[in-house]
Amino acid sequence: MTTTIADALSAARQRLDHALSSAGRDTNSATLLAVSKTKPADMVREAWQHGQREFGENYVQEALDKQQQLSDLDDIVWHFIGPLQSNKTREVANHFHWVHSVEREKIARRLSDQRDPALGPLQVCLQVNISGEPSKSGVSLDELPKLAEQVASLPHIELRGLMAIPAPCDDPQRQRKPFAALNDALRHLRSILPDAQLDTLSMGMSNDLEAAVFEGATMVRLGTAIFGARH
Ligand SMILES: *Cc1c(COP(=O)(O)O)cnc(C)c1O
Numbered sequence: 001m002t003t004t005i006a007d008a009l010s011a012a013r014q015r016l017d018h019a020l021s022s023a024g025r026d027t028n029s030a031t032l033l034a035v036s037k038t039k040p041a042d043m044v045r046e047a048w049q050h051g052q053r054e055f056g057e058n059y060v061q062e063a064l065d066k067q068q069q070l071s072d073l074d075d076i077v078w079h080f081i082g083p084l085q086s087n088k089t090r091e092v093a094n095h096f097h098w099v100h101s102v103e104r105e106k107i108a109r110r111l112s113d114q115r116d117p118a119l120g121p122l123q124v125c126l127q128v129n130i131s132g133e134p135s136k137s138g139v140s141l142d143e144l145p146k147l148a149e150q151v152a153s154l155p156h157i158e159l160r161g162l163m164a165i166p167a168p169c170d171d172p173q174r175q176r177k178p179f180a181a182l183n184d185a186l187r188h189l190r191s192i193l194p195d196a197q198l199d200t201l202s203m204g205m206s207n208d209l210e211a212a213v214f215e216g217a218t219m220v221r222l223g224t225a226i227f228g229a230r231h
Contacts, residue, residue, distance in 0.1 A: 005046045008226050009034070016220060019213035030213060033079055033202075035223030037062070038230045041069035047226065048073050056100075056221050058082025060091050067095060081163070081202075081221060083137055090114045093156075098123040100163040100202045100221075103139045105150045112154035121158040124151060125202050128185060130164040130178040138164065141185055148189050152196045159193075161200030161218070162186050168207070175211035179203050183216045 016032055035056040036044045044055055044066060056079040057063035063078065070076060079098040089110040092099060102108050102124050115122050126147060129138030139147050144162075152159045162185060166178035182203055190198050204212025204220035212220060223230065 003228070005043060005226065006050045008228070009047055009050050009052060012222050012225050015209060015225070016213070019210045022210070023214045025213070030217055031219045033081075033219055033221045034226050035081065035205075035221050036066070036227060037082070037223065039227045041066040043227055044070060044076075045073065048076065052226075053077055054079060054219075056081040056223075060088045064091060064095060086110055093122060094119065096122070098125070098160075100125040101127045101137065102151065103127045103129075103137055103147075105147060108147075108151045108154060108157060112156040115156040117156055121156055123160050124157050125161050125163040125200055126151065126159070127163045127165075128182060130182050130185075131167040133167055136165075136167075141181070144185060145189065145192060148193060148196075152193050159196050159198065161198050161202065162189075163202035165205070166203075166208070170207070172208075172211055175208045176215050179208075179212045179215035179217065 017027055020027055020030060031054055033054045033056045034047050034052050037058040053075060054077045058081055078096045079100060080092050080096040081100045084092060084101055084107055086107060089107060093111045093114040094116055111122055127138040128144060129136050129140055162182050164182045169175050183201060186198060186201055200219060201217050202219040204217045206222050206225040209220050
C-alpha cells in the first residue's frame with residue numbers, strides 16, 4: 001500500500017487540528033511547515049498542488065536547486081532550518097523568507113548585511129539548545145537574552161522567535177518539558193524586547209508534534225509524516 005502525498009498531507013493537517021483543539025487552542029494558531037530535505041522537487045510540487053505553501057529545507061545547494069525547478073510557483077514560502085555556515089549566508093539571506101537556525105551573532109550580522117533590502121527583512125528565529133546537550137546546535141538559555149538583543153537591533157532582520165530540536169524522547173509526557181522551557185524563554189524575551197514581534201515558537205516534528213502544540217508551538221516542522229522516511 002502506498003500513501004500519496006495528498007493523503008499524508010491531509011492526515012498531517014488533521015493531526016495538527018486535533019492537537020490544537022485538544023490543547024484548547026484556535027484552529028490556524030499554528031502553521032504546518034513541510035520539511036522537504038532530501039526529497040525531490042516533484043514531491044514539493046505535489047504538496048503545493050494540494051495547498052501546502054510553507055516548506056523547510058536544511059541544505060543550501062539542494063534547496064537552491066529545488067527553488068530553480070519550482071520557480072514557476074511564486075507563492076512558496078521557503079524556510080531555512082539547517083545548520084548555517086558563514087560561507088553560505090549570502091545565498092540563504094537572499095533565497096529564503098525565514099531562517100530558524102541562527103545561533104551566533106556573526107551569522108545574524110552577515111545575514112542582515114547581505115540581505116537585499118528590496119526583499120524586506122529576513123524573518124529569523126534563534127535556535128536554542130533546549131536540552132543542554134553539549135554536542136548539539138543552538139545557543140544556551142544563559143546566552144539567549146544577549147544574542148536576542150543583538151539580533152533584534154540588526155536592520156534587515158526581523159527577530160520573530162525561537163526554534164528548538166529537543167533530545168529524542170518517545171514519552172509524550174516527558175516530551176513537553178523542553179517545549180515548555182522554550183515557551184518560557186520566549187516570554188522572557190518579550191519582556192526585555194517589548195518592541196520586537198516575538199510571536200513564533202518553531203517546535204514539534206513528526207515524533208513530538210502533540211507535545212509541542214500543547215506547549216504553544218506556532219510552527220510545526222513535519223518531514224517524515226508528509227514525505228515519508230528519508231534514506
Ligand atoms: C529534518 C528536520 C525536521 C523534520 O523531521 P521529521 O522527524 O522528519 O518530521 C524538522 N526540523 C528540522 C530542523 C529538521 O532538520
